[in-house]
Amino acid sequence: MKAVTRWDYRPFVRFDEPERALWPYICRVAPECGGFAFEWFDKGAPGTGHLLRYRRRGAVEWEVEQQISDPVIKVGGLCDGVDYEFCVLRADGSARSLVRLVRTGKIPGDTVVNYLHPEDPACIHSGYCLCTPTLVRAPSGKLICGMDVYARRGGQNLTLLFESQDNGTTWRYLAELYPCFWPKLFVHRSGLYLLAQTGEYGDLVVGRSYDEGKTWGLPTRLLPGTCLHFGPHHAAVPVGEYYGRLWTSVEYGSWAGGGHDMGYIYADADSDLTDPESWGISRFLRYNPGWEGAPPGAGRGMVAPGGGIEGNVTLDPGGNIVCLYRVDLTKAGGWGKALMLEIDRNNPGRGPVFRRFVDLPVGSNSKFCLQYDDVTKKYIALGSEQSETIKLRKVLSMAVSDDLVDWRVVHRIFDFSHLDEEMTKKVGFQYPDWIFDGDDILLLTRTAFGGAENYHNSNSITFTRIRNFRECIR
Incomplete structure (x- = not known):
């Protein structure tokens, strides 16, 4: 061997x-x-x-x-x-x-990309739940998606890749990556890349495929982790190109260690992304519960620590680079808040600075995915909507904004708000990753339905086409 x-x-x-x-x-x-x-x-x-x-x-x-x-x-x-x-x-x-x-039975969405029964031992070395959906359109036009296999205190080290040659109607197996967790696929300069970690709080790595996902060379290590009490945390969040650089948010810390500090990595857009010398790592910012407008119960040090994680880097209407983070308010019984930090593009190593908190119906207690629509000139965020009457993750919604500050829900993609309290614990539509496709949105969802262990430990990754999404906005 x-x-x-x-x-x-x-x-x-x-x-x-x-x-x-x-x-x-x-x-x-x-x-x-x-x-x-x-x-x-x-x-x-x-x-x-x-x-x-x-x-x-x-x-x-x-x-x-x-x-x-x-x-x-x-x-x-x-x-x-x-x-x-x-x-x-x-x-x-x-x-x-x-x-x-x-x-057996129907799972909401157009197509089930992949399913894993919670008692199926096929991937037990990594876990028994399918999580972290990531979706991209390859240079050839085909769709490629990925997902990792999760279990609390499990190995958490396997990612599965699939492809679709017919715009998501059918999906076929492509490859498995190991060790690989929290994957994020992205295309840059006609190259297919994947940012991931070698395990929960393991090394942050980046890899490239030259044949659209079939084979991958060994990944490049960007930031070391421990896989235990602290390390980098990077979910399937946007990788954006602004002012000649690529930017994506990264946190550092752990749930068990008291929370996460917020930062980002960046690279020259024309550099070799598989060369570690191409990448920079910002300083990390610790959450401050004394920031103006901070919601009660958020911040580092809780039993289930909050603060900001899974940030979305974008440009505000003034052209400044900002990052909107999920704010965890689960233990405090809150919802509907996102944290906005600002990035100095002229001094990227400095790290983010606090700007404000934002009322965002999909902004708390679960990952949301935000992108800017050049056609309507609006920001679009997809995530799990929560409110006084909507608990946990049984409603996946689309919210829009003109300025990243004032948000409104315009469409509920999956709405199981009618479920009783007991059923709510078993159903979840969460962690969306999505791309524009003309007048449509192509959506990949981490779905718990039809026998999942609970709403968090999802048993399937589903694909959905949201047709004519701009009609919802107008």
Whole structure:
């Protein structure tokens, strides 16, 4: 066995069990009404006969065994809301995939990109929930998306990549990146890049793919982490180009360590982004509960620390670089606040400075994603809306603003506000990542629905096209 020279795997397996990489592998699962779909391959014996077996979970015998050859299989005629077990095996019995789990039934959104049952051990070395959706259109025109696999106190070190050649109608498996967590895909100068971390609070790294996501060289380390009590924190937040540089927010600290300080990284837009010498790291700013307008209960040092995380770098109407951060008010029972910091483009190493707090209905207790629309000249933020009557993350909404200060909700993309308190704990639409597509918005959502462990620990990543979104704004 040779030393590691790449970031990508198809699939990633334990290094003391290399033979598993040559067994049948189920690489994508998607529940449907009355059934489910899945994608698979067998690198060890691609031309031999294969069988699909499935049964209700807990049944002693396999209920169905059928021959398969197509890489994408649809199974129908099943009962909704029921857990099924299934696997793929070679007809000669020489190898089989892991037994996978799926709960049948419709999940809100146009398409389920990928699904992971909370008791499915397929990615247990990393986790059992699908999180951190990230979406980009590649230079060729195809869509590429990613997601990581999360579990509290789990390995948190695996990212799954998928592609769509038909604008999101169907999705196919692309690759797995390890170690890779909190991924953010972005395109710059026709190159496909990914900012991520090697684990929760692990090293902050950047990698590049020269074949639109199929293969990746080893990533470049930008900022060291510990994977324990403190380190960098970078979610799937915007990477923007302003005044000849790329900018994206990064925090430093940890939840367990008392909170996060706020900063950013930056690079010359014409530089080699895989060279660590190209990047600069700002000083980090500690949250100050004494800032004017600071909401009660926000800030470092809480049992569930608040302050600002997951910032969105953009330009304000005056052309200044600012960053809007999510403000955590969960323990205080609050909602609807975002924190705005300002960045000095002439002195980038200085770090951000406080400007103000903003009333933003999607600004607290969950990540929001903000972009500027050149057509309407408005700022658009998608995130989990909360209010006196809307708790947790059961409503995903679109808010708009002319000036980054005054915001209004214009559209509820997913609205399950009717759910009772108990059901609210099991449903979540959160952590959106999205791009413009002409008159539409293409949206990727971290979704907890149909048997998720809870609203936070999502079991699927879904794709949705918001058609003619500007009609909502006008």
